Amino acid sequence: xxxxxxxxxxxxxxxxxxxxxxxxxxxxxxxxxxxxxxxxxxxxxxxxxxxxxxxxxxxxxxxxxxxxxxxxxxxxxxxxxxxxxxxxxxxxxxxxxxxxxxxxxxxxxxxxxxxx
Numbered sequence: 001x002x003x004x005x006x007x008x009x010x011x012x013x014x015x016x017x018x019x020x021x022x023x024x025x026x027x028x029x030x031x032x033x034x035x036x037x038x039x040x041x042x043x044x045x046x047x048x049x050x051x052x053x054x055x056x057x058x059x060x061x062x063x064x065x066x067x068x069x070x071x072x073x074x075x076x077x078x079x080x081x082x083x084x085x086x087x088x089x090x091x092x093x094x095x096x097x098x099x100x101x102x103x104x105x106x107x108x109x110x111x112x113x114x115x116x
Contacts, residue, residue, distance in 0.1 A: 009103050010110065012096035019093065025111045026089050032107045033088055034081035043077045 010018065018024040038044070050073035058066025080087075092099040092108065102108035 009100075012099050015099060015110070016093055019089075023113060025113060026092065027109045027111050028085035028088060029107055030085060032105070033084035036102075036105075036107055037084040037087055038077070038081060041080065043080065047073050047077050 009015075010024075015024070019026065051070055054066045054069035054071075054073055056066070057063075057069055060066075088098070088102060088108065092102055099108075103110075
């Protein structure tokens with residue numbers, strides 16, 4: 001059975017080692033992880049001009065190209081948000097600052113495995 005870690009956060013190098021050995025698991029709040037990644041990548045700021053370009057293309061005669069750009073402007077940010085936990089665990093393994101930030105904001109929780 002898995003249980004949340006009640007101890008103080010692991011030092012980063014121990015976290016990386018324990019994740020690779022399978023002794024612990026990182027659990028993410030999906031909504032908060034998506035919000036965090038969206039903020040890092042400025043997805044709303046990128047999405048609006050892409051949608052505008054798609055509408056402009058559609059209105060100037062490039063209908064199918066415009067619709068494709070609009071579809072990409074809607075679908076890609078959603079795919080990125082859905083992949084947020086995977087993106088964040090990779091960042092946490094690489095960068096101690098991200099690791100500490102994710103723990104302090106409760107976006108990531110460390111869960112120990114009893115069977116490890």
